[in-house]
Amino acid sequence: MMSDLFIAYRPLIDLFLLHSGFALGQYIVLRAGVFSVANAGLTAIGAYLSAWLTLRAGVHPALSVIAGTAAGTLVALLLSWPLARLRGVYQAIATLAFVQVVLSLNVYSERFTGGAMGMNGIPKVVSTGTLFISLLVTLYIIWAISRTRLGRAFDAIRQDEMVAASLGASVRYYQSVAFAISGAIAGYFGAMEAFNTYTIEPQRFGFDFLVAALTYVVFGGRRSIWGPVVGAAVLIALPELARPLAEYRTLVYGLIMIVVMAHLPRGVFDTFVEYLHRRRMARMDRAAIAKGDNA
Amino acid sequence: MILQQILNGLIVGGVYALFAIGFTLVFGIHQILNLAHGAVFMTGAFVALYSVQAGWPLWLGFLLAMLASGLLSVLIEVGAFRKLRKSGFAELEFGAIITSIGASLAIMTIAQKISNTQIMRFPFETMPVVIYEFFGLRVSALQLVMAACAAVLVVILTWYLYRTAFGRQVRAVAGNERAATLVGVNPNFVFFQTFFMSGALAGAAGVLVGLAFNSIHFVMGEPYLLRGFVVVILGGLGSIPGALLAGLVLGMIQTMTVAFLPSGLTDTIIFSLLFIILLIRPHGLLGKPEAGAMRGR
Numbered sequence: 001m002m003s004d005l006f007i008a009y010r011p012l013i014d015l016f017l018l019h020s021g022f023a024l025g026q027y028i029v030l031r032a033g034v035f036s037v038a039n040a041g042l043t044a045i046g047a048y049l050s051a052w053l054t055l056r057a058g059v060h061p062a063l064s065v066i067a068g069t070a071a072g073t074l075v076a077l078l079l080s081w082p083l084a085r086l087r088g089v090y091q092a093i094a095t096l097a098f099v100q101v102v103l104s105l106n107v108y109s110e111r112f113t114g115g116a117m118g119m120n121g122i123p124k125v126v127s128t129g130t131l132f133i134s135l136l137v138t139l140y141i142i143w144a145i146s147r148t149r150l151g152r153a154f155d156a157i158r159q160d161e162m163v164a165a166s167l168g169a170s171v172r173y174y175q176s177v178a179f180a181i182s183g184a185i186a187g188y189f190g191a192m193e194a195f196n197t198y199t200i201e202p203q204r205f206g207f208d209f210l211v212a213a214l215t216y217v218v219f220g221g222r223r224s225i226w227g228p229v230v231g232a233a234v235l236i237a238l239p240e241l242a243r244p245l246a247e248y249r250t251l252v253y254g255l256i257m258i259v260v261m262a263h264l265p266r267g268v269f270d271t272f273v274e275y276l277h278r279r280r281m282a283r284m285d286r287a288a289i290a291k292g293d294n295a
Numbered sequence: 296m297i298l299q300q301i302l303n304g305l306i307v308g309g310v311y312a313l314f315a316i317g318f319t320l321v322f323g324i325h326q327i328l329n330l331a332h333g334a335v336f337m338t339g340a341f342v343a344l345y346s347v348q349a350g351w352p353l354w355l356g357f358l359l360a361m362l363a364s365g366l367l368s369v370l371i372e373v374g375a376f377r378k379l380r381k382s383g384f385a386e387l388e389f390g391a392i393i394t395s396i397g398a399s400l401a402i403m404t405i406a407q408k409i410s411n412t413q414i415m416r417f418p419f420e421t422m423p424v425v426i427y428e429f430f431g432l433r434v435s436a437l438q439l440v441m442a443a444c445a446a447v448l449v450v451i452l453t454w455y456l457y458r459t460a461f462g463r464q465v466r467a468v469a470g471n472e473r474a475a476t477l478v479g480v481n482p483n484f485v486f487f488q489t490f491f492m493s494g495a496l497a498g499a500a501g502v503l504v505g506l507a508f509n510s511i512h513f514v515m516g517e518p519y520l521l522r523g524f525v526v527v528i529l530g531g532l533g534s535i536p537g538a539l540l541a542g543l544v545l546g547m548i549q550t551m552t553v554a555f556l557p558s559g560l561t562d563t564i565i566f567s568l569l570f571i572i573l574l575i576r577p578h579g580l581l582g583k584p585e586a587g588a589m590r591g592r
Binding site for chain 1: 579
């Protein structure tokens with residue numbers, strides 16, 4: 001029974017695991033106060049390079065995945081250097097331009113990328129299990145980072161760049177590191193996507209991708225590492241649950257995005273965590289009053 | 296040949312400017328990135344098309360389109376941004392992106408349902424094909440109408456913002472919403488005005504694009520939204536003269552690259568240019584370090 005359910009929903013589970021990975025790549029730059037949307041382009045680079053290496057050069061998929069991850073990291077590092085000059089929305093637009101350049105080059109250079117049709121017949125070597133482990137490892141790495149000096153520097157920079165800089169945190173250095181980590185995650189999950197879905201085409205890593213990744217993070221919550229995962233889970237499950245609505249599905253989906261964001265602007269998961277926190281504080285206060293040591 | 300291309304580019308650029316000015320107006324005054332602007336643009340084209348199909352004259356359809364798009368834009372403000380505005384700047388900055396995407400999805404779904412996912416055209420001869428020649432340059436009647444509409448609308452908008460009491464209120468809210476409220480400006484009314492103007496301009500651009508390329512469909516807004524980003528950033532976020540200039544420049548660059556370079560590379564060139572310009576001038580060509588050039592003159 002359980003396994004039937006698993007098989008029926010397997011494509012959906014794969015989709016959720018992949019998109020959680022994309023969301024985490026987006027999450028880590030936002031966490032460090034960089035409003036970059038470059039992940040769509042970096043994911044495309046990881047996906048295309050690894051698919052090309054295996055299909056055209058006969059490289060073993062595992063090595064291709066490593067190469068895709070490395071390429072994502074490297075390009076992200078290169079990007080972070082000029083982007084350090086920009087702030088806020090300007091970073092968002094500059095990285096949007098990067099995504100569009102990658103996309104149009106992928107369409108244009110038909111000889112390497114297969115043009116608008118993309119690449120087909122990529123061996124499916126990445127299973128649900130691999131994706132699941134990949135997501136767990138990524139979550140663990142980000143969690144471990146959060147607890148170090150690096151994670152605290154990210155948080156300080158996001159909250160107030162000036163104060164962080166005055167306390168001796170090099171904004172440029174830490175944001176480049178965040179960029180590199182994000183590029184590695186994007187490149188890796190790009191390669192995973194290529195080896196999980198048989199085909200890749202340029203449009204898949206365009207504006208819609210970028211919007212989806214950003215939406216998962218903002219919808220789920222930008223602070224906790226579970227926010228992006230919860231966001232991806234809810235937003236991927238919603239259209240499935242709304243299937244009886246048929247063609248009005250996206251209408252309802254859009255309206256839900258508006259209503260939820262308007263009432264929970266910090267994201268579903270972060271608001272939930274805050275609620276639990278407040279309740280615990282209230283309970284502790286009450287306990288303190290009962291014991292009479294607040295006098 | 297080059298002059299002809301420059302002329303064509305200027306006319307396309309005028310339409311880009313119309314689209315982008317509405318976008319930059321909302322950003323400059325309220326610091327809201329309204330990603331539903333492309334859907335409003337599409338709605339304008341739809342309303343004009345259905346009006347013409349109902350047998351009404353084109354000018355009436357054009358006005359109805361502007362009215363409907365303006366009201367739709369106000370509806371987006373009330374539905375998607377009003378509640379969020381009260382939750383603080385960081386929440387608004389990110390939250391508005393999500394709610395406006397939600398609004399955009401909802402509007403596009405309705406448009407897709409109405410149009411049955413078809414690509415539609417204005418009936419033949421809605422806009423008679425007449426070509427004039429000036430000094431060896433060919434200009435169609437449609438192009439003249441496009442240029443005239445763009446010019447007139449921009450002049451009206453500038454007059455409204457800088458020469459009327461309403462415009463002064465709008466600029467007061469851009470400068471400091473709290474202070475403006477204290478001296479008796481009703482911020483909700485200002486939001487109503489800016490969103491209405493922004494939407495009406497987008498709707499006008501939608502009709503003109505629909506006429507020029509004769510292809511109207513529910514996703515037609517997306518490429519213009521992306522181009523709109525380019526124009527708005529090149530001109531400096533919030534700067535209306537900047538958006539106008541950048542719109543014209545982008546129109547020319549686009550027609551030039553299409554005419555003289557491999558066609559598949561248009562997007563590569565435009566977006567690489569955007570990237571490079573941002574690196575040299577991090578606040579756009581005419582932008583000031585504090586986004587929102589609406590504050591001064």
